[in-house]
Amino acid sequence: MQQEPQPEAVNSGQLVYHKIGGLIRRYRKDKGLKLLDLSGITGIKSAMLSKIENGRMLPTIPTLFTIIQKLGIKPETFFAELSAENHFPGFLLLRKGQYASYVKEEGAIGFEYQSILEHTFESGAFQLSLLTLRPGAQRPAVTTAAYEIVYVLRGHLQYQLEDRLFELTEGDTLFFDGNIPHMPVHTENTTVQLLVMYIFAEISR
Known part of the structure; x- marks a missing residue:
C-alpha cells in the first residue's frame, strides 16, 4: 500500500x-x-x-x-x-546575470519576468521580480492572492485596477490588494520596466 x-x-x-x-x-x-x-x-x-x-x-x-x-x-x-540555499550571511549581492527568468500566464504577450529575490518569514513570504513589458504587451486582467507593489523603473504606462485606470511614470509606486482584477495597459511602441513585489501575508487593513 x-x-x-x-x-x-x-x-x-x-x-x-x-x-x-x-x-x-x-x-x-x-x-x-x-x-x-x-x-x-x-x-x-x-x-x-x-x-x-x-x-x-x-x-x-x-x-x-x-x-x-x-x-x-x-x-x-x-x-x-x-x-x-537557506544560509544568510548578513547581506546579499544580487548580480543582474543571476536573475531567474520565469513564465506566469502562458497566453501573455510581451511580458518578461525575472525573479530577483524571494524570502519566507513566519507569517508568509515575498517575491521581488523585474517585469519588462515589450511593445504590444497584453494579457487579460488577473487576480493574485497577495498584496502587490509596482514601481516604475523605466517608461510610462497605465495600470488598471478593476474599473479604475492610473497613469504611471518613472518613479511612481502603486500598492494594491491583488484580489482586485488588475493589469498593466501598455499601448505605446516603447519598453517599460517595473519592479513588482508580491507579499503573501496578512496585512492589517
Missing part, C-alpha cells in the same frame, strides 16, 4: 516560489492532463489550480501535497527542484 506523503518531507530550507507553478504545469502536461483533468482527480477547483500554476497563489502544504501526489511525483523529487 502506498504511504501518504507527509508535510515533514518538505525541505527545511527556503523554497523558490516562482518555480512552484511552472513545475506543476510541466508535470501536468507531461502526464497529458488539462487543468480540468487535474481538478477532477484532486478535487481542487480549476480556477485555483490556474492561479497556482500562474504564480498568483501560494498553495497550502496540504494542497501542494495533494497535487503532487495525484500527479505521481515523489515529494523529494519535487522539492529538490524548489530548494534554495
